[in-house]
Amino acid sequence: MSLVSDIAPGLSGLEQLNALIAAGRNIGIGHTLGFEPVLFEDGLAVFEGTPGLHVYNPIGMVHGGFAAALLDSACGCAVHTKLLPGWSYTTLELKVAYHKAMTTETGRVRAEGRVISMGRRAAFSEAKLTDASGRLLASATSSLLVIAP
Numbered sequence: 001m002s003l004v005s006d007i008a009p010g011l012s013g014l015e016q017l018n019a020l021i022a023a024g025r026n027i028g029i030g031h032t033l034g035f036e037p038v039l040f041e042d043g044l045a046v047f048e049g050t051p052g053l054h055v056y057n058p059i060g061m062v063h064g065g066f067a068a069a070l071l072d073s074a075c076g077c078a079v080h081t082k083l084l085p086g087w088s089y090t091t092l093e094l095k096v097a098y099h100k101a102m103t104t105e106t107g108r109v110r111a112e113g114r115v116i117s118m119g120r121r122a123a124f125s126e127a128k129l130t131d132a133s134g135r136l137l138a139s140a141t142s143s144l145l146v147i148a149p
Helices: 013-022 028-033 065-081
Strands: 036-042 044-051 090-099 109-117 122-131 136-147
Touching: 013 036, 013 065, 028 036, 028 044, 028 065, 036 065, 044 065, 065 090, 065 109, 065 122, 065 136, 109 136
Parallel strands: none
Antiparallel strands: 036 044, 044 109, 090 136, 109 122, 122 136
């Protein structure tokens, strides 16, 4: 399991996340569900993955939790890119809207999260999940608690 605080202690949130990618490491939930971090910039986090049978629900399509996990990771890590050394965050609320069902035929998907506003105690972000042709599959908004040391 990769924790950014273990890989790059004492760095800013953006520096920690970029150290994660540079080390070729993934986050725990990414291993479990089959997605990985692709890009981190100031206020932006991108994850990609390919849904497979391992994330199917009983009715024969990708479980909504797969999309929610990607969107939550993108929203949260977008905020993480704005953190000062020693600071952290936790998700207070995640609202997900599902626009199109996913199956194994969907192929690779991309979640892009962006910070809407960042304060000393609260942050707000949004994310979109799209397929390779840019079709919107799901979207989310998130409220996060910023925790200073």
